[in-house]
Amino acid sequence: MIQINHYIQGRRKASQPSQLHPALNPYNGETIAEFPYASAEEVNSAVESAAEAFVHWRRSESRQRGEYLTRMADEIEKRAEQIATAISQSCGKPISEARFDVQDSVDCYRYYADIANGLDDNNNLSVTVSDKAFSSRLQYQPTGVVALITPWNFPTVTTSWKLAPALAAGCTVVLKPSEYTPLAESFLADICDAADIPPGVVNIIYGAAEAGSHLIKHPSVRKVSFTGSTTTGAFISHACADDIKNVSLELGGKSPVIVFDDADIEQAVSAVTGGILFNNGQMCSATSRLLVQQNIAPQLLRRLRQTFADMRPGDPADDNCVLGPLANQAQYEKVCAYFDIAAEEKLNLLTGGKAFAHPTSQFMVEPTIYTDVPLNSRLWTEEIFGPVLCTHTFTSEDEAIAIANDCDYGLAATIISATDEHGERIADQIEAGHIWINTDQRVLTETSWGGMKKSGLGRELGPWGLSAYREVKHITRCTGGKA
Ligand code: NAD
Numbered sequence: 188m189i190q191i192n193h194y195i196q197g198r199r200k201a202s203q204p205s206q207l208h209p210a211l212n213p214y215n216g217e218t219i220a221e222f223p224y225a226s227a228e229e230v231n232s233a234v235e236s237a238a239e240a241f242v243h244w245r246r247s248e249s250r251q252r253g254e255y256l257t258r259m260a261d262e263i264e265k266r267a268e269q270i271a272t273a274i275s276q277s278c279g280k281p282i283s284e285a286r287f288d289v290q291d292s293v294d295c296y297r298y299y300a301d302i303a304n305g306l307d308d309n310n311n312l313s314v315t316v317s318d319k320a321f322s323s324r325l326q327y328q329p330t331g332v333v334a335l336i337t338p339w340n341f342p343t344v345t346t347s348w349k350l351a352p353a354l355a356a357g358c359t360v361v362l363k364p365s366e367y368t369p370l371a372e373s374f375l376a377d378i379c380d381a382a383d384i385p386p387g388v389v390n391i392i393y394g395a396a397e398a399g400s401h402l403i404k405h406p407s408v409r410k411v412s413f414t415g416s417t418t419t420g421a422f423i424s425h426a427c428a429d430d431i432k433n434v435s436l437e438l439g440g441k442s443p444v445i446v447f448d449d450a451d452i453e454q455a456v457s458a459v460t461g462g463i464l465f466n467n468g469q470m471c472s473a474t475s476r477l478l479v480q481q482n483i484a485p486q487l488l489r490r491l492r493q494t495f496a497d498m499r500p501g502d503p504a505d506d507n508c509v510l511g512p513l514a515n516q517a518q519y520e521k522v523c524a525y526f527d528i529a530a531e532e533k534l535n536l537l538t539g540g541k542a543f544a545h546p547t548s549q550f551m552v553e554p555t556i557y558t559d560v561p562l563n564s565r566l567w568t569e570e571i572f573g574p575v576l577c578t579h580t581f582t583s584e585d586e587a588i589a590i591a592n593d594c595d596y597g598l599a600a601t602i603i604s605a606t607d608e609h610g611e612r613i614a615d616q617i618e619a620g621h622i623w624i625n626t627d628q629r630v631l632t633e634t635s636w637g638g639m640k641k642s643g644l645g646r647e648l649g650p651w652g653l654s655a656y657r658e659v660k661h662i663t664r665c666t667g668g669k670a
Pocket residue numbers: 336337338339340341345363364365366394395396397398399400401403414415416417418419420422423436437438439440470471472570572598637638642643
């Protein structure tokens with residue numbers, strides 16, 4: 188049995204057997220590892236270790252930090268298949284998707300390695316000021332010790348989107364991954380060792396809400412970067428407000444996909460299906476609200492019904508698997524509860540709508556479509572986080588935009604139309620952090636990730652991801668007009 192340990196000050200801290208919890212494979216219920224829940228003392232010790240390491244790490248040359256990040260990317264690549272297998276076993280993600288996640292992480296480390304290389308050269312530059320009697324220079328400083336808290340649906344990816352820019356900026360970290368996916372994240376300790384990351388720069392503690400809550404409130408933590416549910420995000424936001432602590436939040440979504448009547452139907456089927464069935468719909472960016480122009484609705488829904496009905500959940504370890512089980516019992520129960528709510532609300536069921544009977548897996552559900560869903564339905568307004576698509580028709584462009592924006596969330600959107608120009612015009616009017624036109628979902632490292640409204644605060648990836656871990660400081664003096 189694999190035993191996972193906290194990683195503090197570059198050392199693995201063994202736990203008593205009584206402190207260990209099983210990490211389960213949702214496909215077959217087998218225990219794939221055992222891991223500890225961090226006590227308050229262990230959380231404190233991880234933060235103290237990060238604070239101690241910050242003294243030197245913040246002064247390291249940015250080029251050197253770039254080299255560390257490159258080595259981390261190399262080490263992930265060496266273990267790619269092992270990590271992909273752990274991701275797949277931890278959350279039921281099809282192995283082909285898990286491999287994609289690993290490559291995404293590698294790209295992220297390499298991207299921030301490149302950025303780190305140039306940081307020192309672009310720091311402390313003078314600023315042009317209007318009063319010639321003064322000079323001022325702009326200094327970026329690393330924020331300090333940061334707490335990184337991540338969810339179970341994209342382990343490794345959500346971690347790398349935080350860890351790579353934090354290290355590039357010169358911050359030291361305490362990472363607390365989800366209690367559902369410790370195995371997928373446990374490789375990070377080996378990767379840090381192999382990349383020679385100085386002890387204390389990266390600390391990893393395992394546990395659930397209690398450990399996370401203690402971590403974010405620790406006075407030496409200067410920033411919290413959180414990805415997870417909007418409910419937990421609100422709690423974290425309150426806690427950070429009490430201490431005026433810097434916080435970034437990547438939260439839930441209820442994103443629209445809008446299909447216009449001139450769209451290529453096969454492209455629409457691909458975008459709609461991928462947008463709700465990738466990772467079994469357990470995506471913050473899931474386009475779970477389909478808005479389809481009325482005159483092509485019958486044709487599109489017929490094709491979607493067939494596509495969904497043909498997709499059967501299977502073994503995530505199988506190379507050909509496209510749908511696995513839901514990631515854990517709580518998530519399975521949540522999705523099934525929405526099937527009950529749909530029945531109570533008397534929604535029109537086009538396909539699915541129930542658990543999928545499988546000989547070994549208990550957490551499977553049928554890919555599901557409800558049509559003509561009222562705009563006040565709980566299924567239309569709430570994040571389900573499963574393979575459940577709700578559809579609604581529209582007749583005019585303005586109506587489509589109004590319905591798309593009538594939502595508490597604003598994370599992502601997809602637009603399918605015959606012309607890119609039309610898509611661009613609609614995109615300009617949609618309230619969401621990332622919009623795709625005539626393509627399946629793809630998040631490129633150079634572009635931003637994050638949401639409006641209840642989907643979060645701040646942005647990850649690109650230069651914005653780095654800014655999240657840096658303080659801006661100006662140093663101004665009176666020169667009397669001399670340089
Ligand atoms: P969750 O909020 O239950 O848990 C996320 C993390 O927070 C876990 O590590 C958990 O242990 C920790 N946590 C829970 N309570 C805490 C507390 N009181 N204090 C501190 N930490 C606490 O979310 P989840 O179920 O793991 O993930 C699914 C959610 O994440 C969905 O809502 C999804 O939309 C969202 N998500 C958002 C993005 C994004 O980029 N916007 C990406 C992935 C997932």
